[in-house]
Amino acid sequence: MAQDIVKLNSQSSRPANQQRPIRVLQITDCHLHTSLDWKLAGINTQISFEWVMALAAQQKSQTDLLLLTGDLVHDASAVGYTRLRNSVQEFGIKACCLPGNHDNPEMLTRHMRGGLVEVPKEVKLGNWVIIMLYSTQPHSEGGHLSDRELQTLERSLRENTDRHALIALHHHPVHINSAWMDKMALDNPEPFLSILDHYDNAKGVIWGHIHQPFDAEHNGVRMMGTPSTCIQFIENQDKFGISTAPPGFRWLELLPDGGINSGIDRIAALPPGLDLKTAGY
Ligand SMILES: [Fe+2]
Numbered sequence: 268m269a270q271d272i273v274k275l276n277s278q279s280s281r282p283a284n285q286q287r288p289i290r291v292l293q294i295t296d297c298h299l300h301t302s303l304d305w306k307l308a309g310i311n312t313q314i315s316f317e318w319v320m321a322l323a324a325q326q327k328s329q330t331d332l333l334l335l336t337g338d339l340v341h342d343a344s345a346v347g348y349t350r351l352r353n354s355v356q357e358f359g360i361k362a363c364c365l366p367g368n369h370d371n372p373e374m375l376t377r378h379m380r381g382g383l384v385e386v387p388k389e390v391k392l393g394n395w396v397i398i399m400l401y402s403t404q405p406h407s408e409g410g411h412l413s414d415r416e417l418q419t420l421e422r423s424l425r426e427n428t429d430r431h432a433l434i435a436l437h438h439h440p441v442h443i444n445s446a447w448m449d450k451m452a453l454d455n456p457e458p459f460l461s462i463l464d465h466y467d468n469a470k471g472v473i474w475g476h477i478h479q480p481f482d483a484e485h486n487g488v489r490m491m492g493t494p495s496t497c498i499q500f501i502e503n504q505d506k507f508g509i510s511t512a513p514p515g516f517r518w519l520e521l522l523p524d525g526g527i528n529s530g531i532d533r534i535a536a537l538p539p540g541l542d543l544k545t546a547g548y
Pocket of ligand 1: 296298338367476477478495
């Protein structure tokens with residue numbers, strides 16, 4: 268099947284030593300809703316999202332791409348997706364989306380397209396390619412990469428050996444030292460990691476889902492998880508727990524030589540109302 272390819276600010280005709288870093292902001296796990304009053308663990312997710320986007324807007328002039336990595340609309344509603352698409356369009360930077368376990372992939376694909384907003388499988392920026400994989404499966408909070416997605420990954424890496432590659436998906440492909448969350452990880456990481464091992468151009472993997480930062484390396488590939496734009500989970504804890512950490516996003520600088528600079532920026536504080544006694548989400 269033909270892949271959707273988005274080329275943004277392409278500089279592919281320039282030699283590698285004249286490329287500039289590509290700047291990406293990862294926005295994830297917004298858990299928006301049909302209702303503007305809806306709350307997750309006591310937090311109004313729409314307000315929290317807007318505060319995070321206001322912080323992100325301070326970096327807009329240096330940013331090439333927004334990457335939205337799933338759990339975008341908690342009730343997977345047309346109203347929620349349409350509102351989000353309008354917000355991203357207003358933000359004014361090209362945005363690429365993939366679904367999480369709380370999304371409906373078909374609804375997301377239908378409503379998160381148009382203008383600056385795309386749902387591609389591959390994005391080319393300078394001498395980088397970002398490969399977008401779907402890891403959701405019906406009626407499950409955990410992740411799985413179908414044979415088709417694995418083939419997409421391998422083909423994209425093989426066809427772009429002259430580019431460095433960042434792979435984006437919703438679920439974490441490596442455990443994060445949190446038993447309850449690791450039960451909802453990618454359930455077939457072996458073929459995924461094996462493909463990465465075979466391609467030197469695979470430089471980094473980013474995901475959502477875990478509502479907390481994670482930054483490690485696996486066989487030379489950078490592995491990065493990212494805070495939600497709403498509630499955060501306690502890090503390195505085996506039981507479910509809500510953290511008081513403020514929401515935020517991840518910024519990435521994809522360097523011409525294949526290096527990745529990255530970090531987390533957070534708003535000063537959560538909107539009011541956090542319920543630390545919440546037993547689940
Ligand atoms: Fe989430």
